[in-house]
Amino acid sequence: MFRSRKPALDFAMRFFSSKYDISAQRDIGIIAHIDAGKTTTTERMLYVSGKTKRIGNVDEGDTITDFLPQERSRGITIQSAAISFNWQSKYKLNLIDTPGHADFTFEVIRALKVLDGCVTILDAVAGVEAQTEKVWKQAKGIPKICFINKMDRSGAGFSRTAKELMVKLKTRVLLVNAPVFDGVEASGEPMFKGVLDVVNQKILRWDTSDPENVSVSEIIEGSPYWGELVKLRESLVETLSEFDEHLVEYFLDTAEGDYMKIPSDLMNVSIRKCLLAGYATPVLCGASFRNIGVQPLLDAVVNYLPSPLEARWPEFNYEVPVAIDRKNGAIINKNKNLCVAQAFKVITDPIRGIMIYVRVYAGSLNSGFSAYNSTTGAKFKMGKLVVMHANLAEEIKQLRCGEIGVLTGSTVSENVRTGDTIIAHNVKKDGLRSLDKVKELGLRINPIDTPPPVFSAAIEPRTLGNKKLMEESIAALIREDPSLHISADEETGQTLLSGMGQLHLEIAKDRLLNELNADVEVGKVMVSFKETLNSCTALKQIETETGYRLSIVVEPLEDAEATKNASEDWHSLSTDNNFLIVEKSATYSASNWPLQISYEQFVNALASSSIVALQKNGRIANFPLHSCAVRVKRDWEVPTDTASVAQVLTLSRSLIFEAFKELSDSSFDILEPIMNVSVAVKQEDMGSVLQDLTGARKANILSIDDEHTLDSSQDADITFQKLADEQYLPADNTLNRANISTGATVNKVIRGMVPLKEMVSYMNKLRSLTQGRGTYHMFYHGMEKVSNDRLASILEEY
Numbered sequence: 001m002f003r004s005r006k007p008a009l010d011f012a013m014r015f016f017s018s019k020y021d022i023s024a025q026r027d028i029g030i031i032a033h034i035d036a037g038k039t040t041t042t043e044r045m046l047y048v049s050g051k052t053k054r055i056g057n058v059d060e061g062d063t064i065t066d067f068l069p070q071e072r073s074r075g076i077t078i079q080s081a082a083i084s085f086n087w088q089s090k091y092k093l094n095l096i097d098t099p100g101h102a103d104f105t106f107e108v109i110r111a112l113k114v115l116d117g118c119v120t121i122l123d124a125v126a127g128v129e130a131q132t133e134k135v136w137k138q139a140k141g142i143p144k145i146c147f148i149n150k151m152d153r154s155g156a157g158f159s160r161t162a163k164e165l166m167v168k169l170k171t172r173v174l175l176v177n178a179p180v181f182d183g184v185e186a187s188g189e190p191m192f193k194g195v196l197d198v199v200n201q202k203i204l205r206w207d208t209s210d211p212e213n214v215s216v217s218e219i220i221e222g223s224p225y226w227g228e229l230v231k232l233r234e235s236l237v238e239t240l241s242e243f244d245e246h247l248v249e250y251f252l253d254t255a256e257g258d259y260m261k262i263p264s265d266l267m268n269v270s271i272r273k274c275l276l277a278g279y280a281t282p283v284l285c286g287a288s289f290r291n292i293g294v295q296p297l298l299d300a301v302v303n304y305l306p307s308p309l310e311a312r313w314p315e316f317n318y319e320v321p322v323a324i325d326r327k328n329g330a331i332i333n334k335n336k337n338l339c340v341a342q343a344f345k346v347i348t349d350p351i352r353g354i355m356i357y358v359r360v361y362a363g364s365l366n367s368g369f370s371a372y373n374s375t376t377g378a379k380f381k382m383g384k385l386v387v388m389h390a391n392l393a394e395e396i397k398q399l400r401c402g403e404i405g406v407l408t409g410s411t412v413s414e415n416v417r418t419g420d421t422i423i424a425h426n427v428k429k430d431g432l433r434s435l436d437k438v439k440e441l442g443l444r445i446n447p448i449d450t451p452p453p454v455f456s457a458a459i460e461p462r463t464l465g466n467k468k469l470m471e472e473s474i475a476a477l478i479r480e481d482p483s484l485h486i487s488a489d490e491e492t493g494q495t496l497l498s499g500m501g502q503l504h505l506e507i508a509k510d511r512l513l514n515e516l517n518a519d520v521e522v523g524k525v526m527v528s529f530k531e532t533l534n535s536c537t538a539l540k541q542i543e544t545e546t547g548y549r550l551s552i553v554v555e556p557l558e559d560a561e562a563t564k565n566a567s568e569d570w571h572s573l574s575t576d577n578n579f580l581i582v583e584k585s586a587t588y589s590a591s592n593w594p595l596q597i598s599y600e601q602f603v604n605a606l607a608s609s610s611i612v613a614l615q616k617n618g619r620i621a622n623f624p625l626h627s628c629a630v631r632v633k634r635d636w637e638v639p640t641d642t643a644s645v646a647q648v649l650t651l652s653r654s655l656i657f658e659a660f661k662e663l664s665d666s667s668f669d670i671l672e673p674i675m676n677v678s679v680a681v682k683q684e685d686m687g688s689v690l691q692d693l694t695g696a697r698k699a700n701i702l703s704i705d706d707e708h709t710l711d712s713s714q715d716a717d718i719t720f721q722k723l724a725d726e727q728y729l730p731a732d733n734t735l736n737r738a739n740i741s742t743g744a745t746v747n748k749v750i751r752g753m754v755p756l757k758e759m760v761s762y763m764n765k766l767r768s769l770t771q772g773r774g775t776y777h778m779f780y781h782g783m784e785k786v787s788n789d790r791l792a793s794i795l796e797e798y
């Protein structure tokens, strides 16, 4: 089953030059709660596949994918890293290791946008954690395999975690393997040695000092594991049979009702079918740190996760016919020469300059060819193309359908940002002209949503002479990470840097000072408050002598959504959940387009002015506006000879400012970030922690559960609870929970919604209330109106 490892490959890229076979390609991500073991597992995958010749460790700061200095010194993943490698010589995997910390959630969002499948890693002791539930939801619609990691830890619970998967994540489980224990640890607990392979009916045991030394033994009738295997296989076949009629037929007719007679190939086909249909999730286990279970996980990736041929299709701005060609991948609009790709990540490399990560959805991108950015309307020439192996690059001539690679070169970097759609011709260098202007050049993949920033800090240069460098450095940072935002207050001259959390801003500051050498001072990190509208502005119109005509209304997003219809073109303004709505023109259509500027250029000008105007117009405390829509009425006109969009920008910006002027203060509300918080404490600490949460922190408590008790969970679903109770699960023999009966040390998990402002420095308080034993996690839930009793004190402080 396991390929023998190729001799030390150094970081050679020769694996990569394998023949292009789209059905043997997997674009996958590793997602999980913080510290579940994503990077450790990735590192082992690279080693056992022969990609690297030594295993890096997170704790020693020498892993391949965590290559940023901040990642190595802090032992956490900050940015998602893409790496390509082969498995079973036939398959090519493009893998993205994503960060687990909630502050870097945008990295997860943008990686998921271009991935076809995921491995969800769970910590076998902690089970399904708050962030696991969050990334699971973020990856909705993407087929996922679960890997229950850290099976070597005291208190690990394979079956308990599988049960939590069912109840909390509402999925059926397919136990592809189960843990095997031999001997005892120094602590007296059973020693995790390997896995029982339910599909292939084998036991795999690892020599932990040499991950490639795997002993494989058949499980024969009468051997100690036979009974367990029979129960697990029966359960697996039964679950598959509820969905897969073909398997039922085989089971009854050919296998004569014997669960053990179903060939492993047929089982794998059935598991894949169930996963791709969203019916169930394959579950495996291991201990990556001890090198156990990684090869079966890679086998599962290639056996069960989809190739680009079977993957879900991205959402476009309008419907186009898509056909799947087994050899070349997707063909859009019946045009074999059309290439469509999306940029999902930008990084600045000290040697190579700006590098833009793209995923190709149809056709191929070729170096030196012309390309069109259908998001911005800019035409440019492709520079060099490379494929990344963490921070090492391999130059290639062509990126084909389903592949993930990097665009380089100054024309590309000037013209492409995160989320943009790139259109090109497959074979003709200057083939853009032969593409259909309406159906093909106008095609846009829906952009990547940026979560709203919740913390900000004032930032200024230490000396005035450094202002320009500071601005350039911040621009470079934001280009890489659009979840960082900058806003300038013209009145006070203050510049605010905003981000997803305190750690996010701390890392940004670190990078500004140490990587970009910007001599800046960063002030206290504060929660970002916003304002929103509760009524529409009046219609504001302008008609100039030169032939411009614009009519604009700004309205609450809720109102706009309630009346949304097909004659409106919606554009996310990226920040603060604001949108630009352009009503279909009364004067122009795609077939009657006399203007020199393109529709995309016109819309981009409107979007830029809307972003600037909405950043300032909060009336109560000048906070930026949130959840608002700028609507451009259908009577808009632009002079035919307009070559630049600068005038559209100026006019629309002043119109939005004018529109706001007529509103009274009562048309605005203040919004604040609300966090979804879960606090795990010992039973004896619960009273004081709860009191502090509901009193000082204004928490709205949603549930209080025993850790790992699923019945009263807020999201418990009766169907999945029942399925979980019926599911065969082997006994958890590392479940070192004898102390549960004493009651005194049972962990309680308190879940609630809490204003972010009240959670600042919560760690210190929790430590003092629980003698350092309590832990907590929180992630952004949404913006809500500030309650009246807290409004005055907030306004005073800000």
Ligand SMILES: Nc1nc2c(ncn2[C@@H]2O[C@H](COP(=O)(O)OP(=O)(O)OP(=O)(O)O)[C@@H](O)[C@H]2O)c(=O)[nH]1
Binding pocket: 032, 033, 034, 035, 036, 037, 038, 039, 040, 041, 058, 059, 075, 076, 077, 078, 098, 099, 100, 101, 149, 150, 151, 152, 153, 286, 287, 288, 289, 290
């Ligand atoms: N005992 C044990 N520890 C493990 C295992 N896998 C990972 N760890 C440890 O868990 C910690 C976190 O591992 P990482 O691989 O950094 O986890 P991660 O999910 O990538 O973390 P972030 O990317 O920062 O969210 C490190 O100290 C690892 O050594 C395992 O199988 N067993």
